[in-house]
Amino acid sequence: MMDASCVCLAMRPMLTSVSTASRPLYRRLAAEYVQAMGLGTLQLGEKMPSVRELMRRHQVSLSTALQVLRYLEEQGYLEAKPRVGYFVRDARTPLSGSLALTSEPDLSQPVQPNAQAHFVGINEHISLLLERGRQALVHLDVGGCTPPAALFDHRYLNQLVARLLREQPTLLVQGRSLLANQGNHPVFQQAMARRALATGIRVAPADVLATTGNSEAVSLALAAVAVPGDMVAVESPTYYGLLQVVESLQLQTLEIPCSPRTGLSIEALELAFQTQPRLKAVVVVPELQMPLGTRMPDAHKARLVALCTRYGAALIEDDSYGLFVEGAQPVKPLKAWDSGLGQVIYCQAFNKSLAPGLRQGWMNGGQWHGRVQMLKFAQSRNTQTLGQLVVAEVLGSPTHQRSLERLKMQLKNQRESMARLVARTFPVGTRMSLPAGGLCLWVELPDGFSSAALFGQALEQGIRIAPGSMFSNSGRYEHCLRLACTQPVDAVMEQAMQLLGSMACAQLGQAPRS
Amino acid sequence: MMDASCVCLAMRPMLTSVSTASRPLYRRLAAEYVQAMGLGTLQLGEKMPSVRELMRRHQVSLSTALQVLRYLEEQGYLEAKPRVGYFVRDARTPLSGSLALTSEPDLSQPVQPNAQAHFVGINEHISLLLERGRQALVHLDVGGCTPPAALFDHRYLNQLVARLLREQPTLLVQGRSLLANQGNHPVFQQAMARRALATGIRVAPADVLATTGNSEAVSLALAAVAVPGDMVAVESPTYYGLLQVVESLQLQTLEIPCSPRTGLSIEALELAFQTQPRLKAVVVVPELQMPLGTRMPDAHKARLVALCTRYGAALIEDDSYGLFVEGAQPVKPLKAWDSGLGQVIYCQAFNKSLAPGLRQGWMNGGQWHGRVQMLKFAQSRNTQTLGQLVVAEVLGSPTHQRSLERLKMQLKNQRESMARLVARTFPVGTRMSLPAGGLCLWVELPDGFSSAALFGQALEQGIRIAPGSMFSNSGRYEHCLRLACTQPVDAVMEQAMQLLGSMACAQLGQAPRS
Structure with missing residues (x-):
């Protein structure tokens, strides 16, 4: 073991x-x-x-x-x-x-918090990689982290949609009602507020804002608290989608080191607050951090909330992966430590845990909720009602609880099998995370390895990986890659991992492992 | 007549x-x-x-x-x-x-294109009005312009959803496929490109970007072409949602006079280009302008496109109301005059014409398409696939053509009945538009009338109107109001209009009309 x-x-x-x-x-x-x-x-x-x-x-x-x-x-x-x-x-x-996870930054491009040049072009870089992936004939995708359709209970969802349209036949042809709070359906708001309460968050139903997903939520949160040129602290490495959001809003990223054990370094963040007056917000995935899979200890969560409160910065919490934590222990979001000041902007999406095709999530903007709500309404009006009602119903159902447990078990098995394959086939000196839940592994290869080169080589063989350069503006994860564990680990996968491993070994001048 | x-x-x-x-x-x-x-x-x-x-x-x-x-x-x-x-x-x-429509600006607050102060707070103003409407016990809404559910064929839509989920059972649990262009479904792209071609627009299917509606589309377009502090020319009066978008992006509004006969004054726009170097974009509703209902003549459209091309500004076209134009004549969007330069960003939503609950539209960003696409992906990822497929199917069906014709006929009847009620009950000196299609009337009362006061009085009686102050940052439409013609004109409506009319007469010291 x-x-x-x-x-x-x-x-x-x-x-x-x-x-x-x-x-x-x-x-x-x-x-x-x-x-x-x-x-x-x-x-x-x-x-x-x-x-x-x-x-x-x-x-x-x-x-x-x-x-x-x-x-x-x-x-x-x-x-x-x-x-x-x-x-x-x-x-x-x-x-x-x-x-065992260490990060090996390539400091040929040292990270300078204020160097604007480093924050330009991540969108182009990521788009290019995604586009290359799209144009290639990919038969095995270990790059994207959305679980495949087969891992969800689509029959249950389809029946639910049919029932909702039977019970409320005019659902699709109704605009936002005057009674609904700017298009947020009261049933959805109630359901989210109730669920939140169970994790220690007090949010009034009226303060639940429906969103189409977490990119929208984080984008609204950042637009509400920062103006172009301001700085946003993010975990390093982080989900590339966040880097895209930050750049698209013309904000600057400040990458804060992340310990794979405890998450975002609170000491480093504090120093950043002391030295960077334009640091207005911190975006954190406290549970199953993407891509490291770190779970932030509760004591750290409390300190993080207190620190942001002290400096008056918005603490934007993406809690979409908390749903994937294994075990019976309830997961307590950062927002549960939020005092009356409302320093935490809480965001949760259900794309990956419930129905990737639905595009449904919600957020609460804390002390900035009014502004978040205003921006949402101004920029994209209300979120589809059908999606809100589906999610509200599904989340309360025992059927979904069972599905989610099945999904987590399946992901756990796949993750462990993938880790074994990495251990067997990747170069000597490779390290990786093995998180307590979630959708991926973070793999770190010895110095000199180029995940960008592997990305290109793998694509030629129809395999898509996510190279480390997607997860930072600093270029310090060039020797790392993210492997999704969302696909079944069958003979095809074994072969693919064997191939990836031997290509990586060849790059480093090592003999293939097996 | x-x-x-x-x-x-x-x-x-x-x-x-x-x-x-x-x-x-x-x-x-x-x-x-x-x-x-x-x-x-x-x-x-x-x-x-x-x-x-x-x-x-x-x-x-x-x-x-x-x-x-x-x-x-x-x-x-x-x-x-x-x-x-x-x-x-x-x-x-x-x-x-x-x-007969004249505008009677209140120049106690003269419009200064560069006065930032005038462009702050429209969101608060509008939110406040919407919130007051929401909290009041509204039994008759002539403020909002979304047609009620009864005017749509919900059975057809529900059957279509059921069929799509039968044919593609995993639709709701599928993330964006690698093959689909950043979440834009090829079937939707094909359908939109084909429809566009029929109106004289050449757009490659791959350049169709699915959006959740026109606020999102216009918001993306503006974010792609302008940076905070830049200026955007809008029609005056204009849809308040546009003022919200512009303000939320920290851009400045420059209101360009609109002739009720021909729309946006091209002379005024040209002068604006000559004098305002930060003027980067123009947002226009060329067909059934909201709220005036103006149809821009084709010759004006050609000149407008040429002018924006000459000054290198983005011409953002909201073509959502073109679908409501009455008569058999095909409606030619601005984009049809766009040269190879791609100066026109075309946006179309189907909320009001097809299914208010679906939140589905599309756009093409012209020469800025890559940037628009990047922003969309960064800020809200892909648009729901189900909505894309429903719209693609519906738009091509004869059933929808018949529904739309029925909807237009109904709106026409209601609009004319409403106009007669205004003529009968509103103060002497009242003028109004009577557009060749669409969802509303623009009513202009004599000087000294306050639509804000009427809004408050009417709300106490359970009637919601849209006061003129929502349609401009300049305060020059205080004596105007927009009346939606989306509700059936029955005894309740007649009574409500009678009441509105007599309250307006009382304000002006006139005796009630009937």
Whole structure:
């Protein structure tokens, strides 16, 4: 059996096998500190210099300083104590529930929070990749994360639509009624508010805004709280759709490091607030972060909400994947820690968990709800009523609960099988996440690997993957890729993974694994 | 029988009955020119000073100069010769197909194209009015223009949905396929491109972008061609939803006068291009302009497209009402005059003509199509497939053609009955449009009338109207209102119109009409 939280195919040699000149700056600085630890200059348990101190001492940028600390933490040399700082630990002792996932930024393009140039063109880049995928003859898609139709109970949904149209025959020909709050159906609002309450969120039904999905919701949220030129903190790596939204609104992305264990670094975010006055919003997927699959611990959630409240920034929560968390424990969204101030803008979509063809979700804009509602109405009027009623009915039904459990079980099996295939076929030195639920694996290959090259090669063979460059504006995930676990793992899939693995091995000059 | 194009309840005394001091500036200037005509200083057939000349001579703004000319034209003193200018005519000879509709701007807040302050808050204003309408116990809505469910063939639509779900059982659980162009279903694209061709528009099926409606389409179009602070020319008066879109994107509105006979003043637009470098887009409803109901003559359409092409501005065409034009003549959209340059962004929605509950439309972004498509995908991903397939099927069916003809006939009857009720019950001096199709009447009451006051009074009686202040940022339509003709004209309606009429008469100190 594999470790539940990670898979490490082989231990990577630490900071020794390459010449320092070709290493990125943060690696060289990290190596200095490792040396200092070896020499005893920095003792076990001693506090590491803070980010500010590192910036000052080495004349480096915020992101480089953060990367030094993050890298040393990930390599096991440092331990983070929330709100205090980083402390030297014994790198030979494994961390409890440790992670094997490390990120290996390519700092040939260092991340500069304010460098506008880095935030232009992600849409073109992503569109190009999607377009290449579309034009190729793809027979196996492990790039997109929407579960295939076969994993949903379409009969139940179709019967429900038929029943709704029988009971309310004029549903499709009715505009928004004067009674309905700007096109938000009271039945839908009631259902969402009730569900939210069960997870610890208090939202009045009238404050439930129906949306067509989470891109729309996050887009409205950002437009409500920021103006062009403002900055938005996002998780790194993050869902490429979010980078598209941010860019399309002419906002700037500030990528905040994410620990695969605990999610978004709250220390880094705090520093960002202190140094970036135009930082107006933070977008977070607290449960099954996309693409890492991280579940943010409750204590972190509370701190994150408090931090955003302190700095008056909007905390935009995308809670669409919380539905995929395995196990009986109830999942508590960030919004559950939101005080009376309404600092959290909550967004949830049901495309992936209920019916990808329906395009239905909802949001609550917290203290910005009025503005969100106004923007929604101005820019796309009301959301289709049929979809609202279908979702309201489905979510309350035991049939759907059973379907969702089946879906989660199937995804879990597929995810584990995919992980085994990666472990068997991908190059020595490959690492990956193994999240507690969700739709994908994040795979990190050794330095020098190009997921863009693999994307092209794989496409020629009819296989579509999602290369790491889609998940950041910084180019630091070029050696990573996202593998969807939404497809059945059959002989075709095994063959495809074998092929991907051997192409990756060839790129790195390794012999094929099996 | 009423005149087909207008109703004038009584001739308004011209420029004499009020003291000049209380008159707006443009009226005082107009009076000077009328005097000049009376004295023979300006002879019949003589060319009137140009807008520029008026601006220079009287040290007035662009909008005041335009208003002078427009007012004199509407009063019959001037005749416009396209691309040449205005000429003095005999005010006693009626214009062929003349209009009785005049606009009576309240220039206590003069329109300044660049005054940002005037473009802030229209959303709040409109939201407030809609919210008041929502909270009141409305039993008769002549404010909203969506035809009631009873005017549509819901059985046909429901059967169609049932059939589609039978034939394609996984429709609701399928995400966008890799093969479909970013969620635009090929069947829908094909159907729209074919329909467009029949009206003279050449659009490749792949360049059809499915939208949820025209607010989304126009919002995407504007976001694609303009950045915050840029200026958008709109018709005056215009659909309030457009003012909301423009404001929500932090753009500025420039209101261009509209002749009820020919639509948007092309002379005024040309001058605007010459004087406003930030003017990036023009939004036009060429057929059955909302709320005036004007049909733009084909020659005007050609000139408008040429003008926008010359100035490199996007011409955004909302062609949702062209479907409501009565008669057998095919309606040719602006886009049909678009050259190879793709200056026209074409938008069409089917909410009001086919199924208000479906939220389905499409657009083609012309030369900006790639950017529009990118924004759509970034901000709300794909549009629901079911809606696309329903619309594609319905539009091609003879059943729908018959429904649409029935709908138009019904609307025509209701519109004419409503006009008769207005003529019978509204104050002496009331004028109104009587358009060749569509969903509403634009009613203009004598100076001193407040449609905002009537809105409040009517709401107390359970009647909702749309006051003129919703249709402009300038406040110049305070004495106007829009009456929807989408409801059956029965005893309840007659009573309601009687009530509205007598409240309006009371406001003006007139005795009730009947």
